[in-house]
Amino acid sequence: MKFYSFLLFVPVLATSTNLIAQNLQEPRPYEIAAKQIIAEGLQSCWAFSMLENLSLKIGPRLVGSSQAAQAVEWGIKTMKDLGFQNVHTEPCMVPHWIRGPIEEASILTSDGKIIPINICALGGSIATMENGVTAEVLQVKSFDELKSLSDKAKGKIIFFNRPMDKSKINPGEAYGGAVNQRGSGAVEAAAVGGVAALVRSMTMQLDNVPHTGSMHYIDTIPKVPAAAISTVGANLLDSLLAVDKNLKVNIQLTCQTLPDVESANVIGELIGTENPEEVIVIGGHLDSWDKGHGAHDDGAGSVHVIEALRLLKELGLKPKRTIRAVLFMNEEFGLNGGVAYAKRDRPGEKHICAIETDAGGFTPRGFGVGADSIAFPKFARWSYLLDPIDAGRITRGGGGADISELAKLGVITIGLRVDGQKYFDYHHSDNDTIDKVHPRELELGAIAIAIFSYVIAQEGI
């Protein structure tokens, strides 16, 4: 694009279908406030500065860890420094699983070669015995295939190698179509006599980085170790199995589960000037996996909601109803914070809605609103305020894991929708670092939440 083409470029991006008409009219309700929020946010890009602090000074924040505890302190200090109201914590008990110093794996070929492969324990896995588990490998693409091959599974490492479906538009849907391998692979493997589960990483990216994430056991099935293998490693193992069915894999894990510890949600507010008892929750989660920086998942969401309140406060935009930022603890590994928040007695309070941001710090596209056909239009009517940042596509259906307990209580839950094509490239892995976050894209997410929560606080539903 050359220099004078901006003359063409600008109207393309800045013009809405009725811009000319609008220019001749008075601004519509809240358009001036929305413009102020947008300009202040983009000028400062404050969200990114906060995320640098969280990502680089504290780092990843696995629930139960000392970094997670530091993140709670960081959240309190940040909110207090910004002058939020009612800054406090609400305690919850959380699990404490640790990865341990050793997680290694190798392919042992029939002709004596030893080929190291990149793996990582899945969250919640037991350790292997000392020197690890060494066994032949049964590769499957589904639990049904595993059941059909159950006579061949005994004593083997079960290698779950169904990729995410690239033809899906929404990588979240492709993730949903593959992630049962990670969550339930160990149970399914052990049920047919397998000795470990090795799961293809949940990403469409072809690289050598394993992606962790939670898995579970059930009481009636023996526990076997479970690890993720990088996509490059998975493809290599697949190729080698095609020519060497009797190769073995050795996996060594030293992870362990320690006693539960106390942690907390971090909360700060702008108290409503007219109906303080009516509450709009805006939330992200403070914990992350112990990989990378936990930058997109969900450092981004944590700073989104702090920045949304900061923008309103900085601009003197006083909500009539209370907007409450909640940094939930332990979204990744049990939802303790979300459950504790929903269970807590809050006499006299009424939740208008809860908005979660847990899809990364990418450019926002809109909001998904989990409301019925009567309530939905009361949210969708504000899309024109978000159209200037191309985030005005408000669709039905939405929420988030942390606020799913509130949904069960009848609260309308809403999710920030962002451009999701890169999310699983980084998710739960050493790729999820601050350099993958763009300051302006991140800020636009905070701006979207500030505008949407503010107008809901003013007008209710």
Place this chain on the structure above:
Amino acid sequence: MKFYSFLLFVPVLATSTNLIAQNLQEPRPYEIAAKQIIAEGLQSCWAFSMLENLSLKIGPRLVGSSQAAQAVEWGIKTMKDLGFQNVHTEPCMVPHWIRGPIEEASILTSDGKIIPINICALGGSIATMENGVTAEVLQVKSFDELKSLSDKAKGKIIFFNRPMDKSKINPGEAYGGAVNQRGSGAVEAAAVGGVAALVRSMTMQLDNVPHTGSMHYIDTIPKVPAAAISTVGANLLDSLLAVDKNLKVNIQLTCQTLPDVESANVIGELIGTENPEEVIVIGGHLDSWDKGHGAHDDGAGSVHVIEALRLLKELGLKPKRTIRAVLFMNEEFGLNGGVAYAKRDRPGEKHICAIETDAGGFTPRGFGVGADSIAFPKFARWSYLLDPIDAGRITRGGGGADISELAKLGVITIGLRVDGQKYFDYHHSDNDTIDKVHPRELELGAIAIAIFSYVIAQEGI
């Protein structure tokens, strides 16, 4: 985001306001074709493979260079290999400016320090004398400021240091507000007796990479050399000038303008089955600056339009009207290809519209359509086909530099709108490399063009 939250995540992203209603209805016109295009594109991500070839095997393609000539050959071969129809070139004469082996600059402080700074010649600049130009510096933020300080300008290097306005939503608009410094800085500097123009790079990113781009001279004003300085360098120079007004800067450039050479647009088609004489142009530009890989600008656009035709052909979707992919030559430095295309006599042909993609290989948001209020709805009606990839925001006003000559002839011009927040981080610099392009984001742009051009070819306007 934890594993079972996809249950919430998927409906958020995949649900439109009337999904439930739609599922009970017949598909709307072209929905099946659009779904096929989306699935085939995302499954293959073929556009990225082509861009790897163009970016890595040929590299940057400055107009007039041997790489630009190779790119023409690449375009022909690629289109022929894919089985397009009427594959041919249409010649045009183009300028041939070369950067030369030396471009260096240093700050010379009053106390004798020599601090190297990263610069690059602006496209079209003359060289400096041997050993360069060494002079004191006059910093200004605008041409008006320069005029008000014209008595201090004689013999100085004029340092144009007005940043892009970060508060603008659209970086293209911020670019538009700063780029006159690059285009006209040398003329304005020389008009008041300045000996060179040093221009802050056109990016909001703070880094040490200078961004080039075109500049111009006018016959009545002496020519002085013009270079871009990185944003880090610009901030450094600004800081040093605050404490050392008499520092000097040395700039050495060895660029030169050689005689014009012949080059060409590359063209391939799917000929319309019913109205072959009615043409929809889809175009990007094959040339780039001589920095990075020219990956986003506009390798992305070049492969977008090839891939759009490939998708239709692969799926057996035969357009009723002709869809013509045009790889324009020299968008960056004179629009020769665009002018030649528009001037050429094409007996019996009628252009329905021309669609340009020259905003990078980022996720598409929609199309800007430069049509009047009567024609516009005939394009906007197809937004539902693009909504599934979140690219359905069709707005009024749009086009592109290469097709601006067609617009003058009354052809409706359309621009692909993409997520533009990162574009100027890379634009015209060594940052514009293939690793900055995401295969799925790139492919979605090609998919959007395939769907939109196909449905226009079927239904006309």
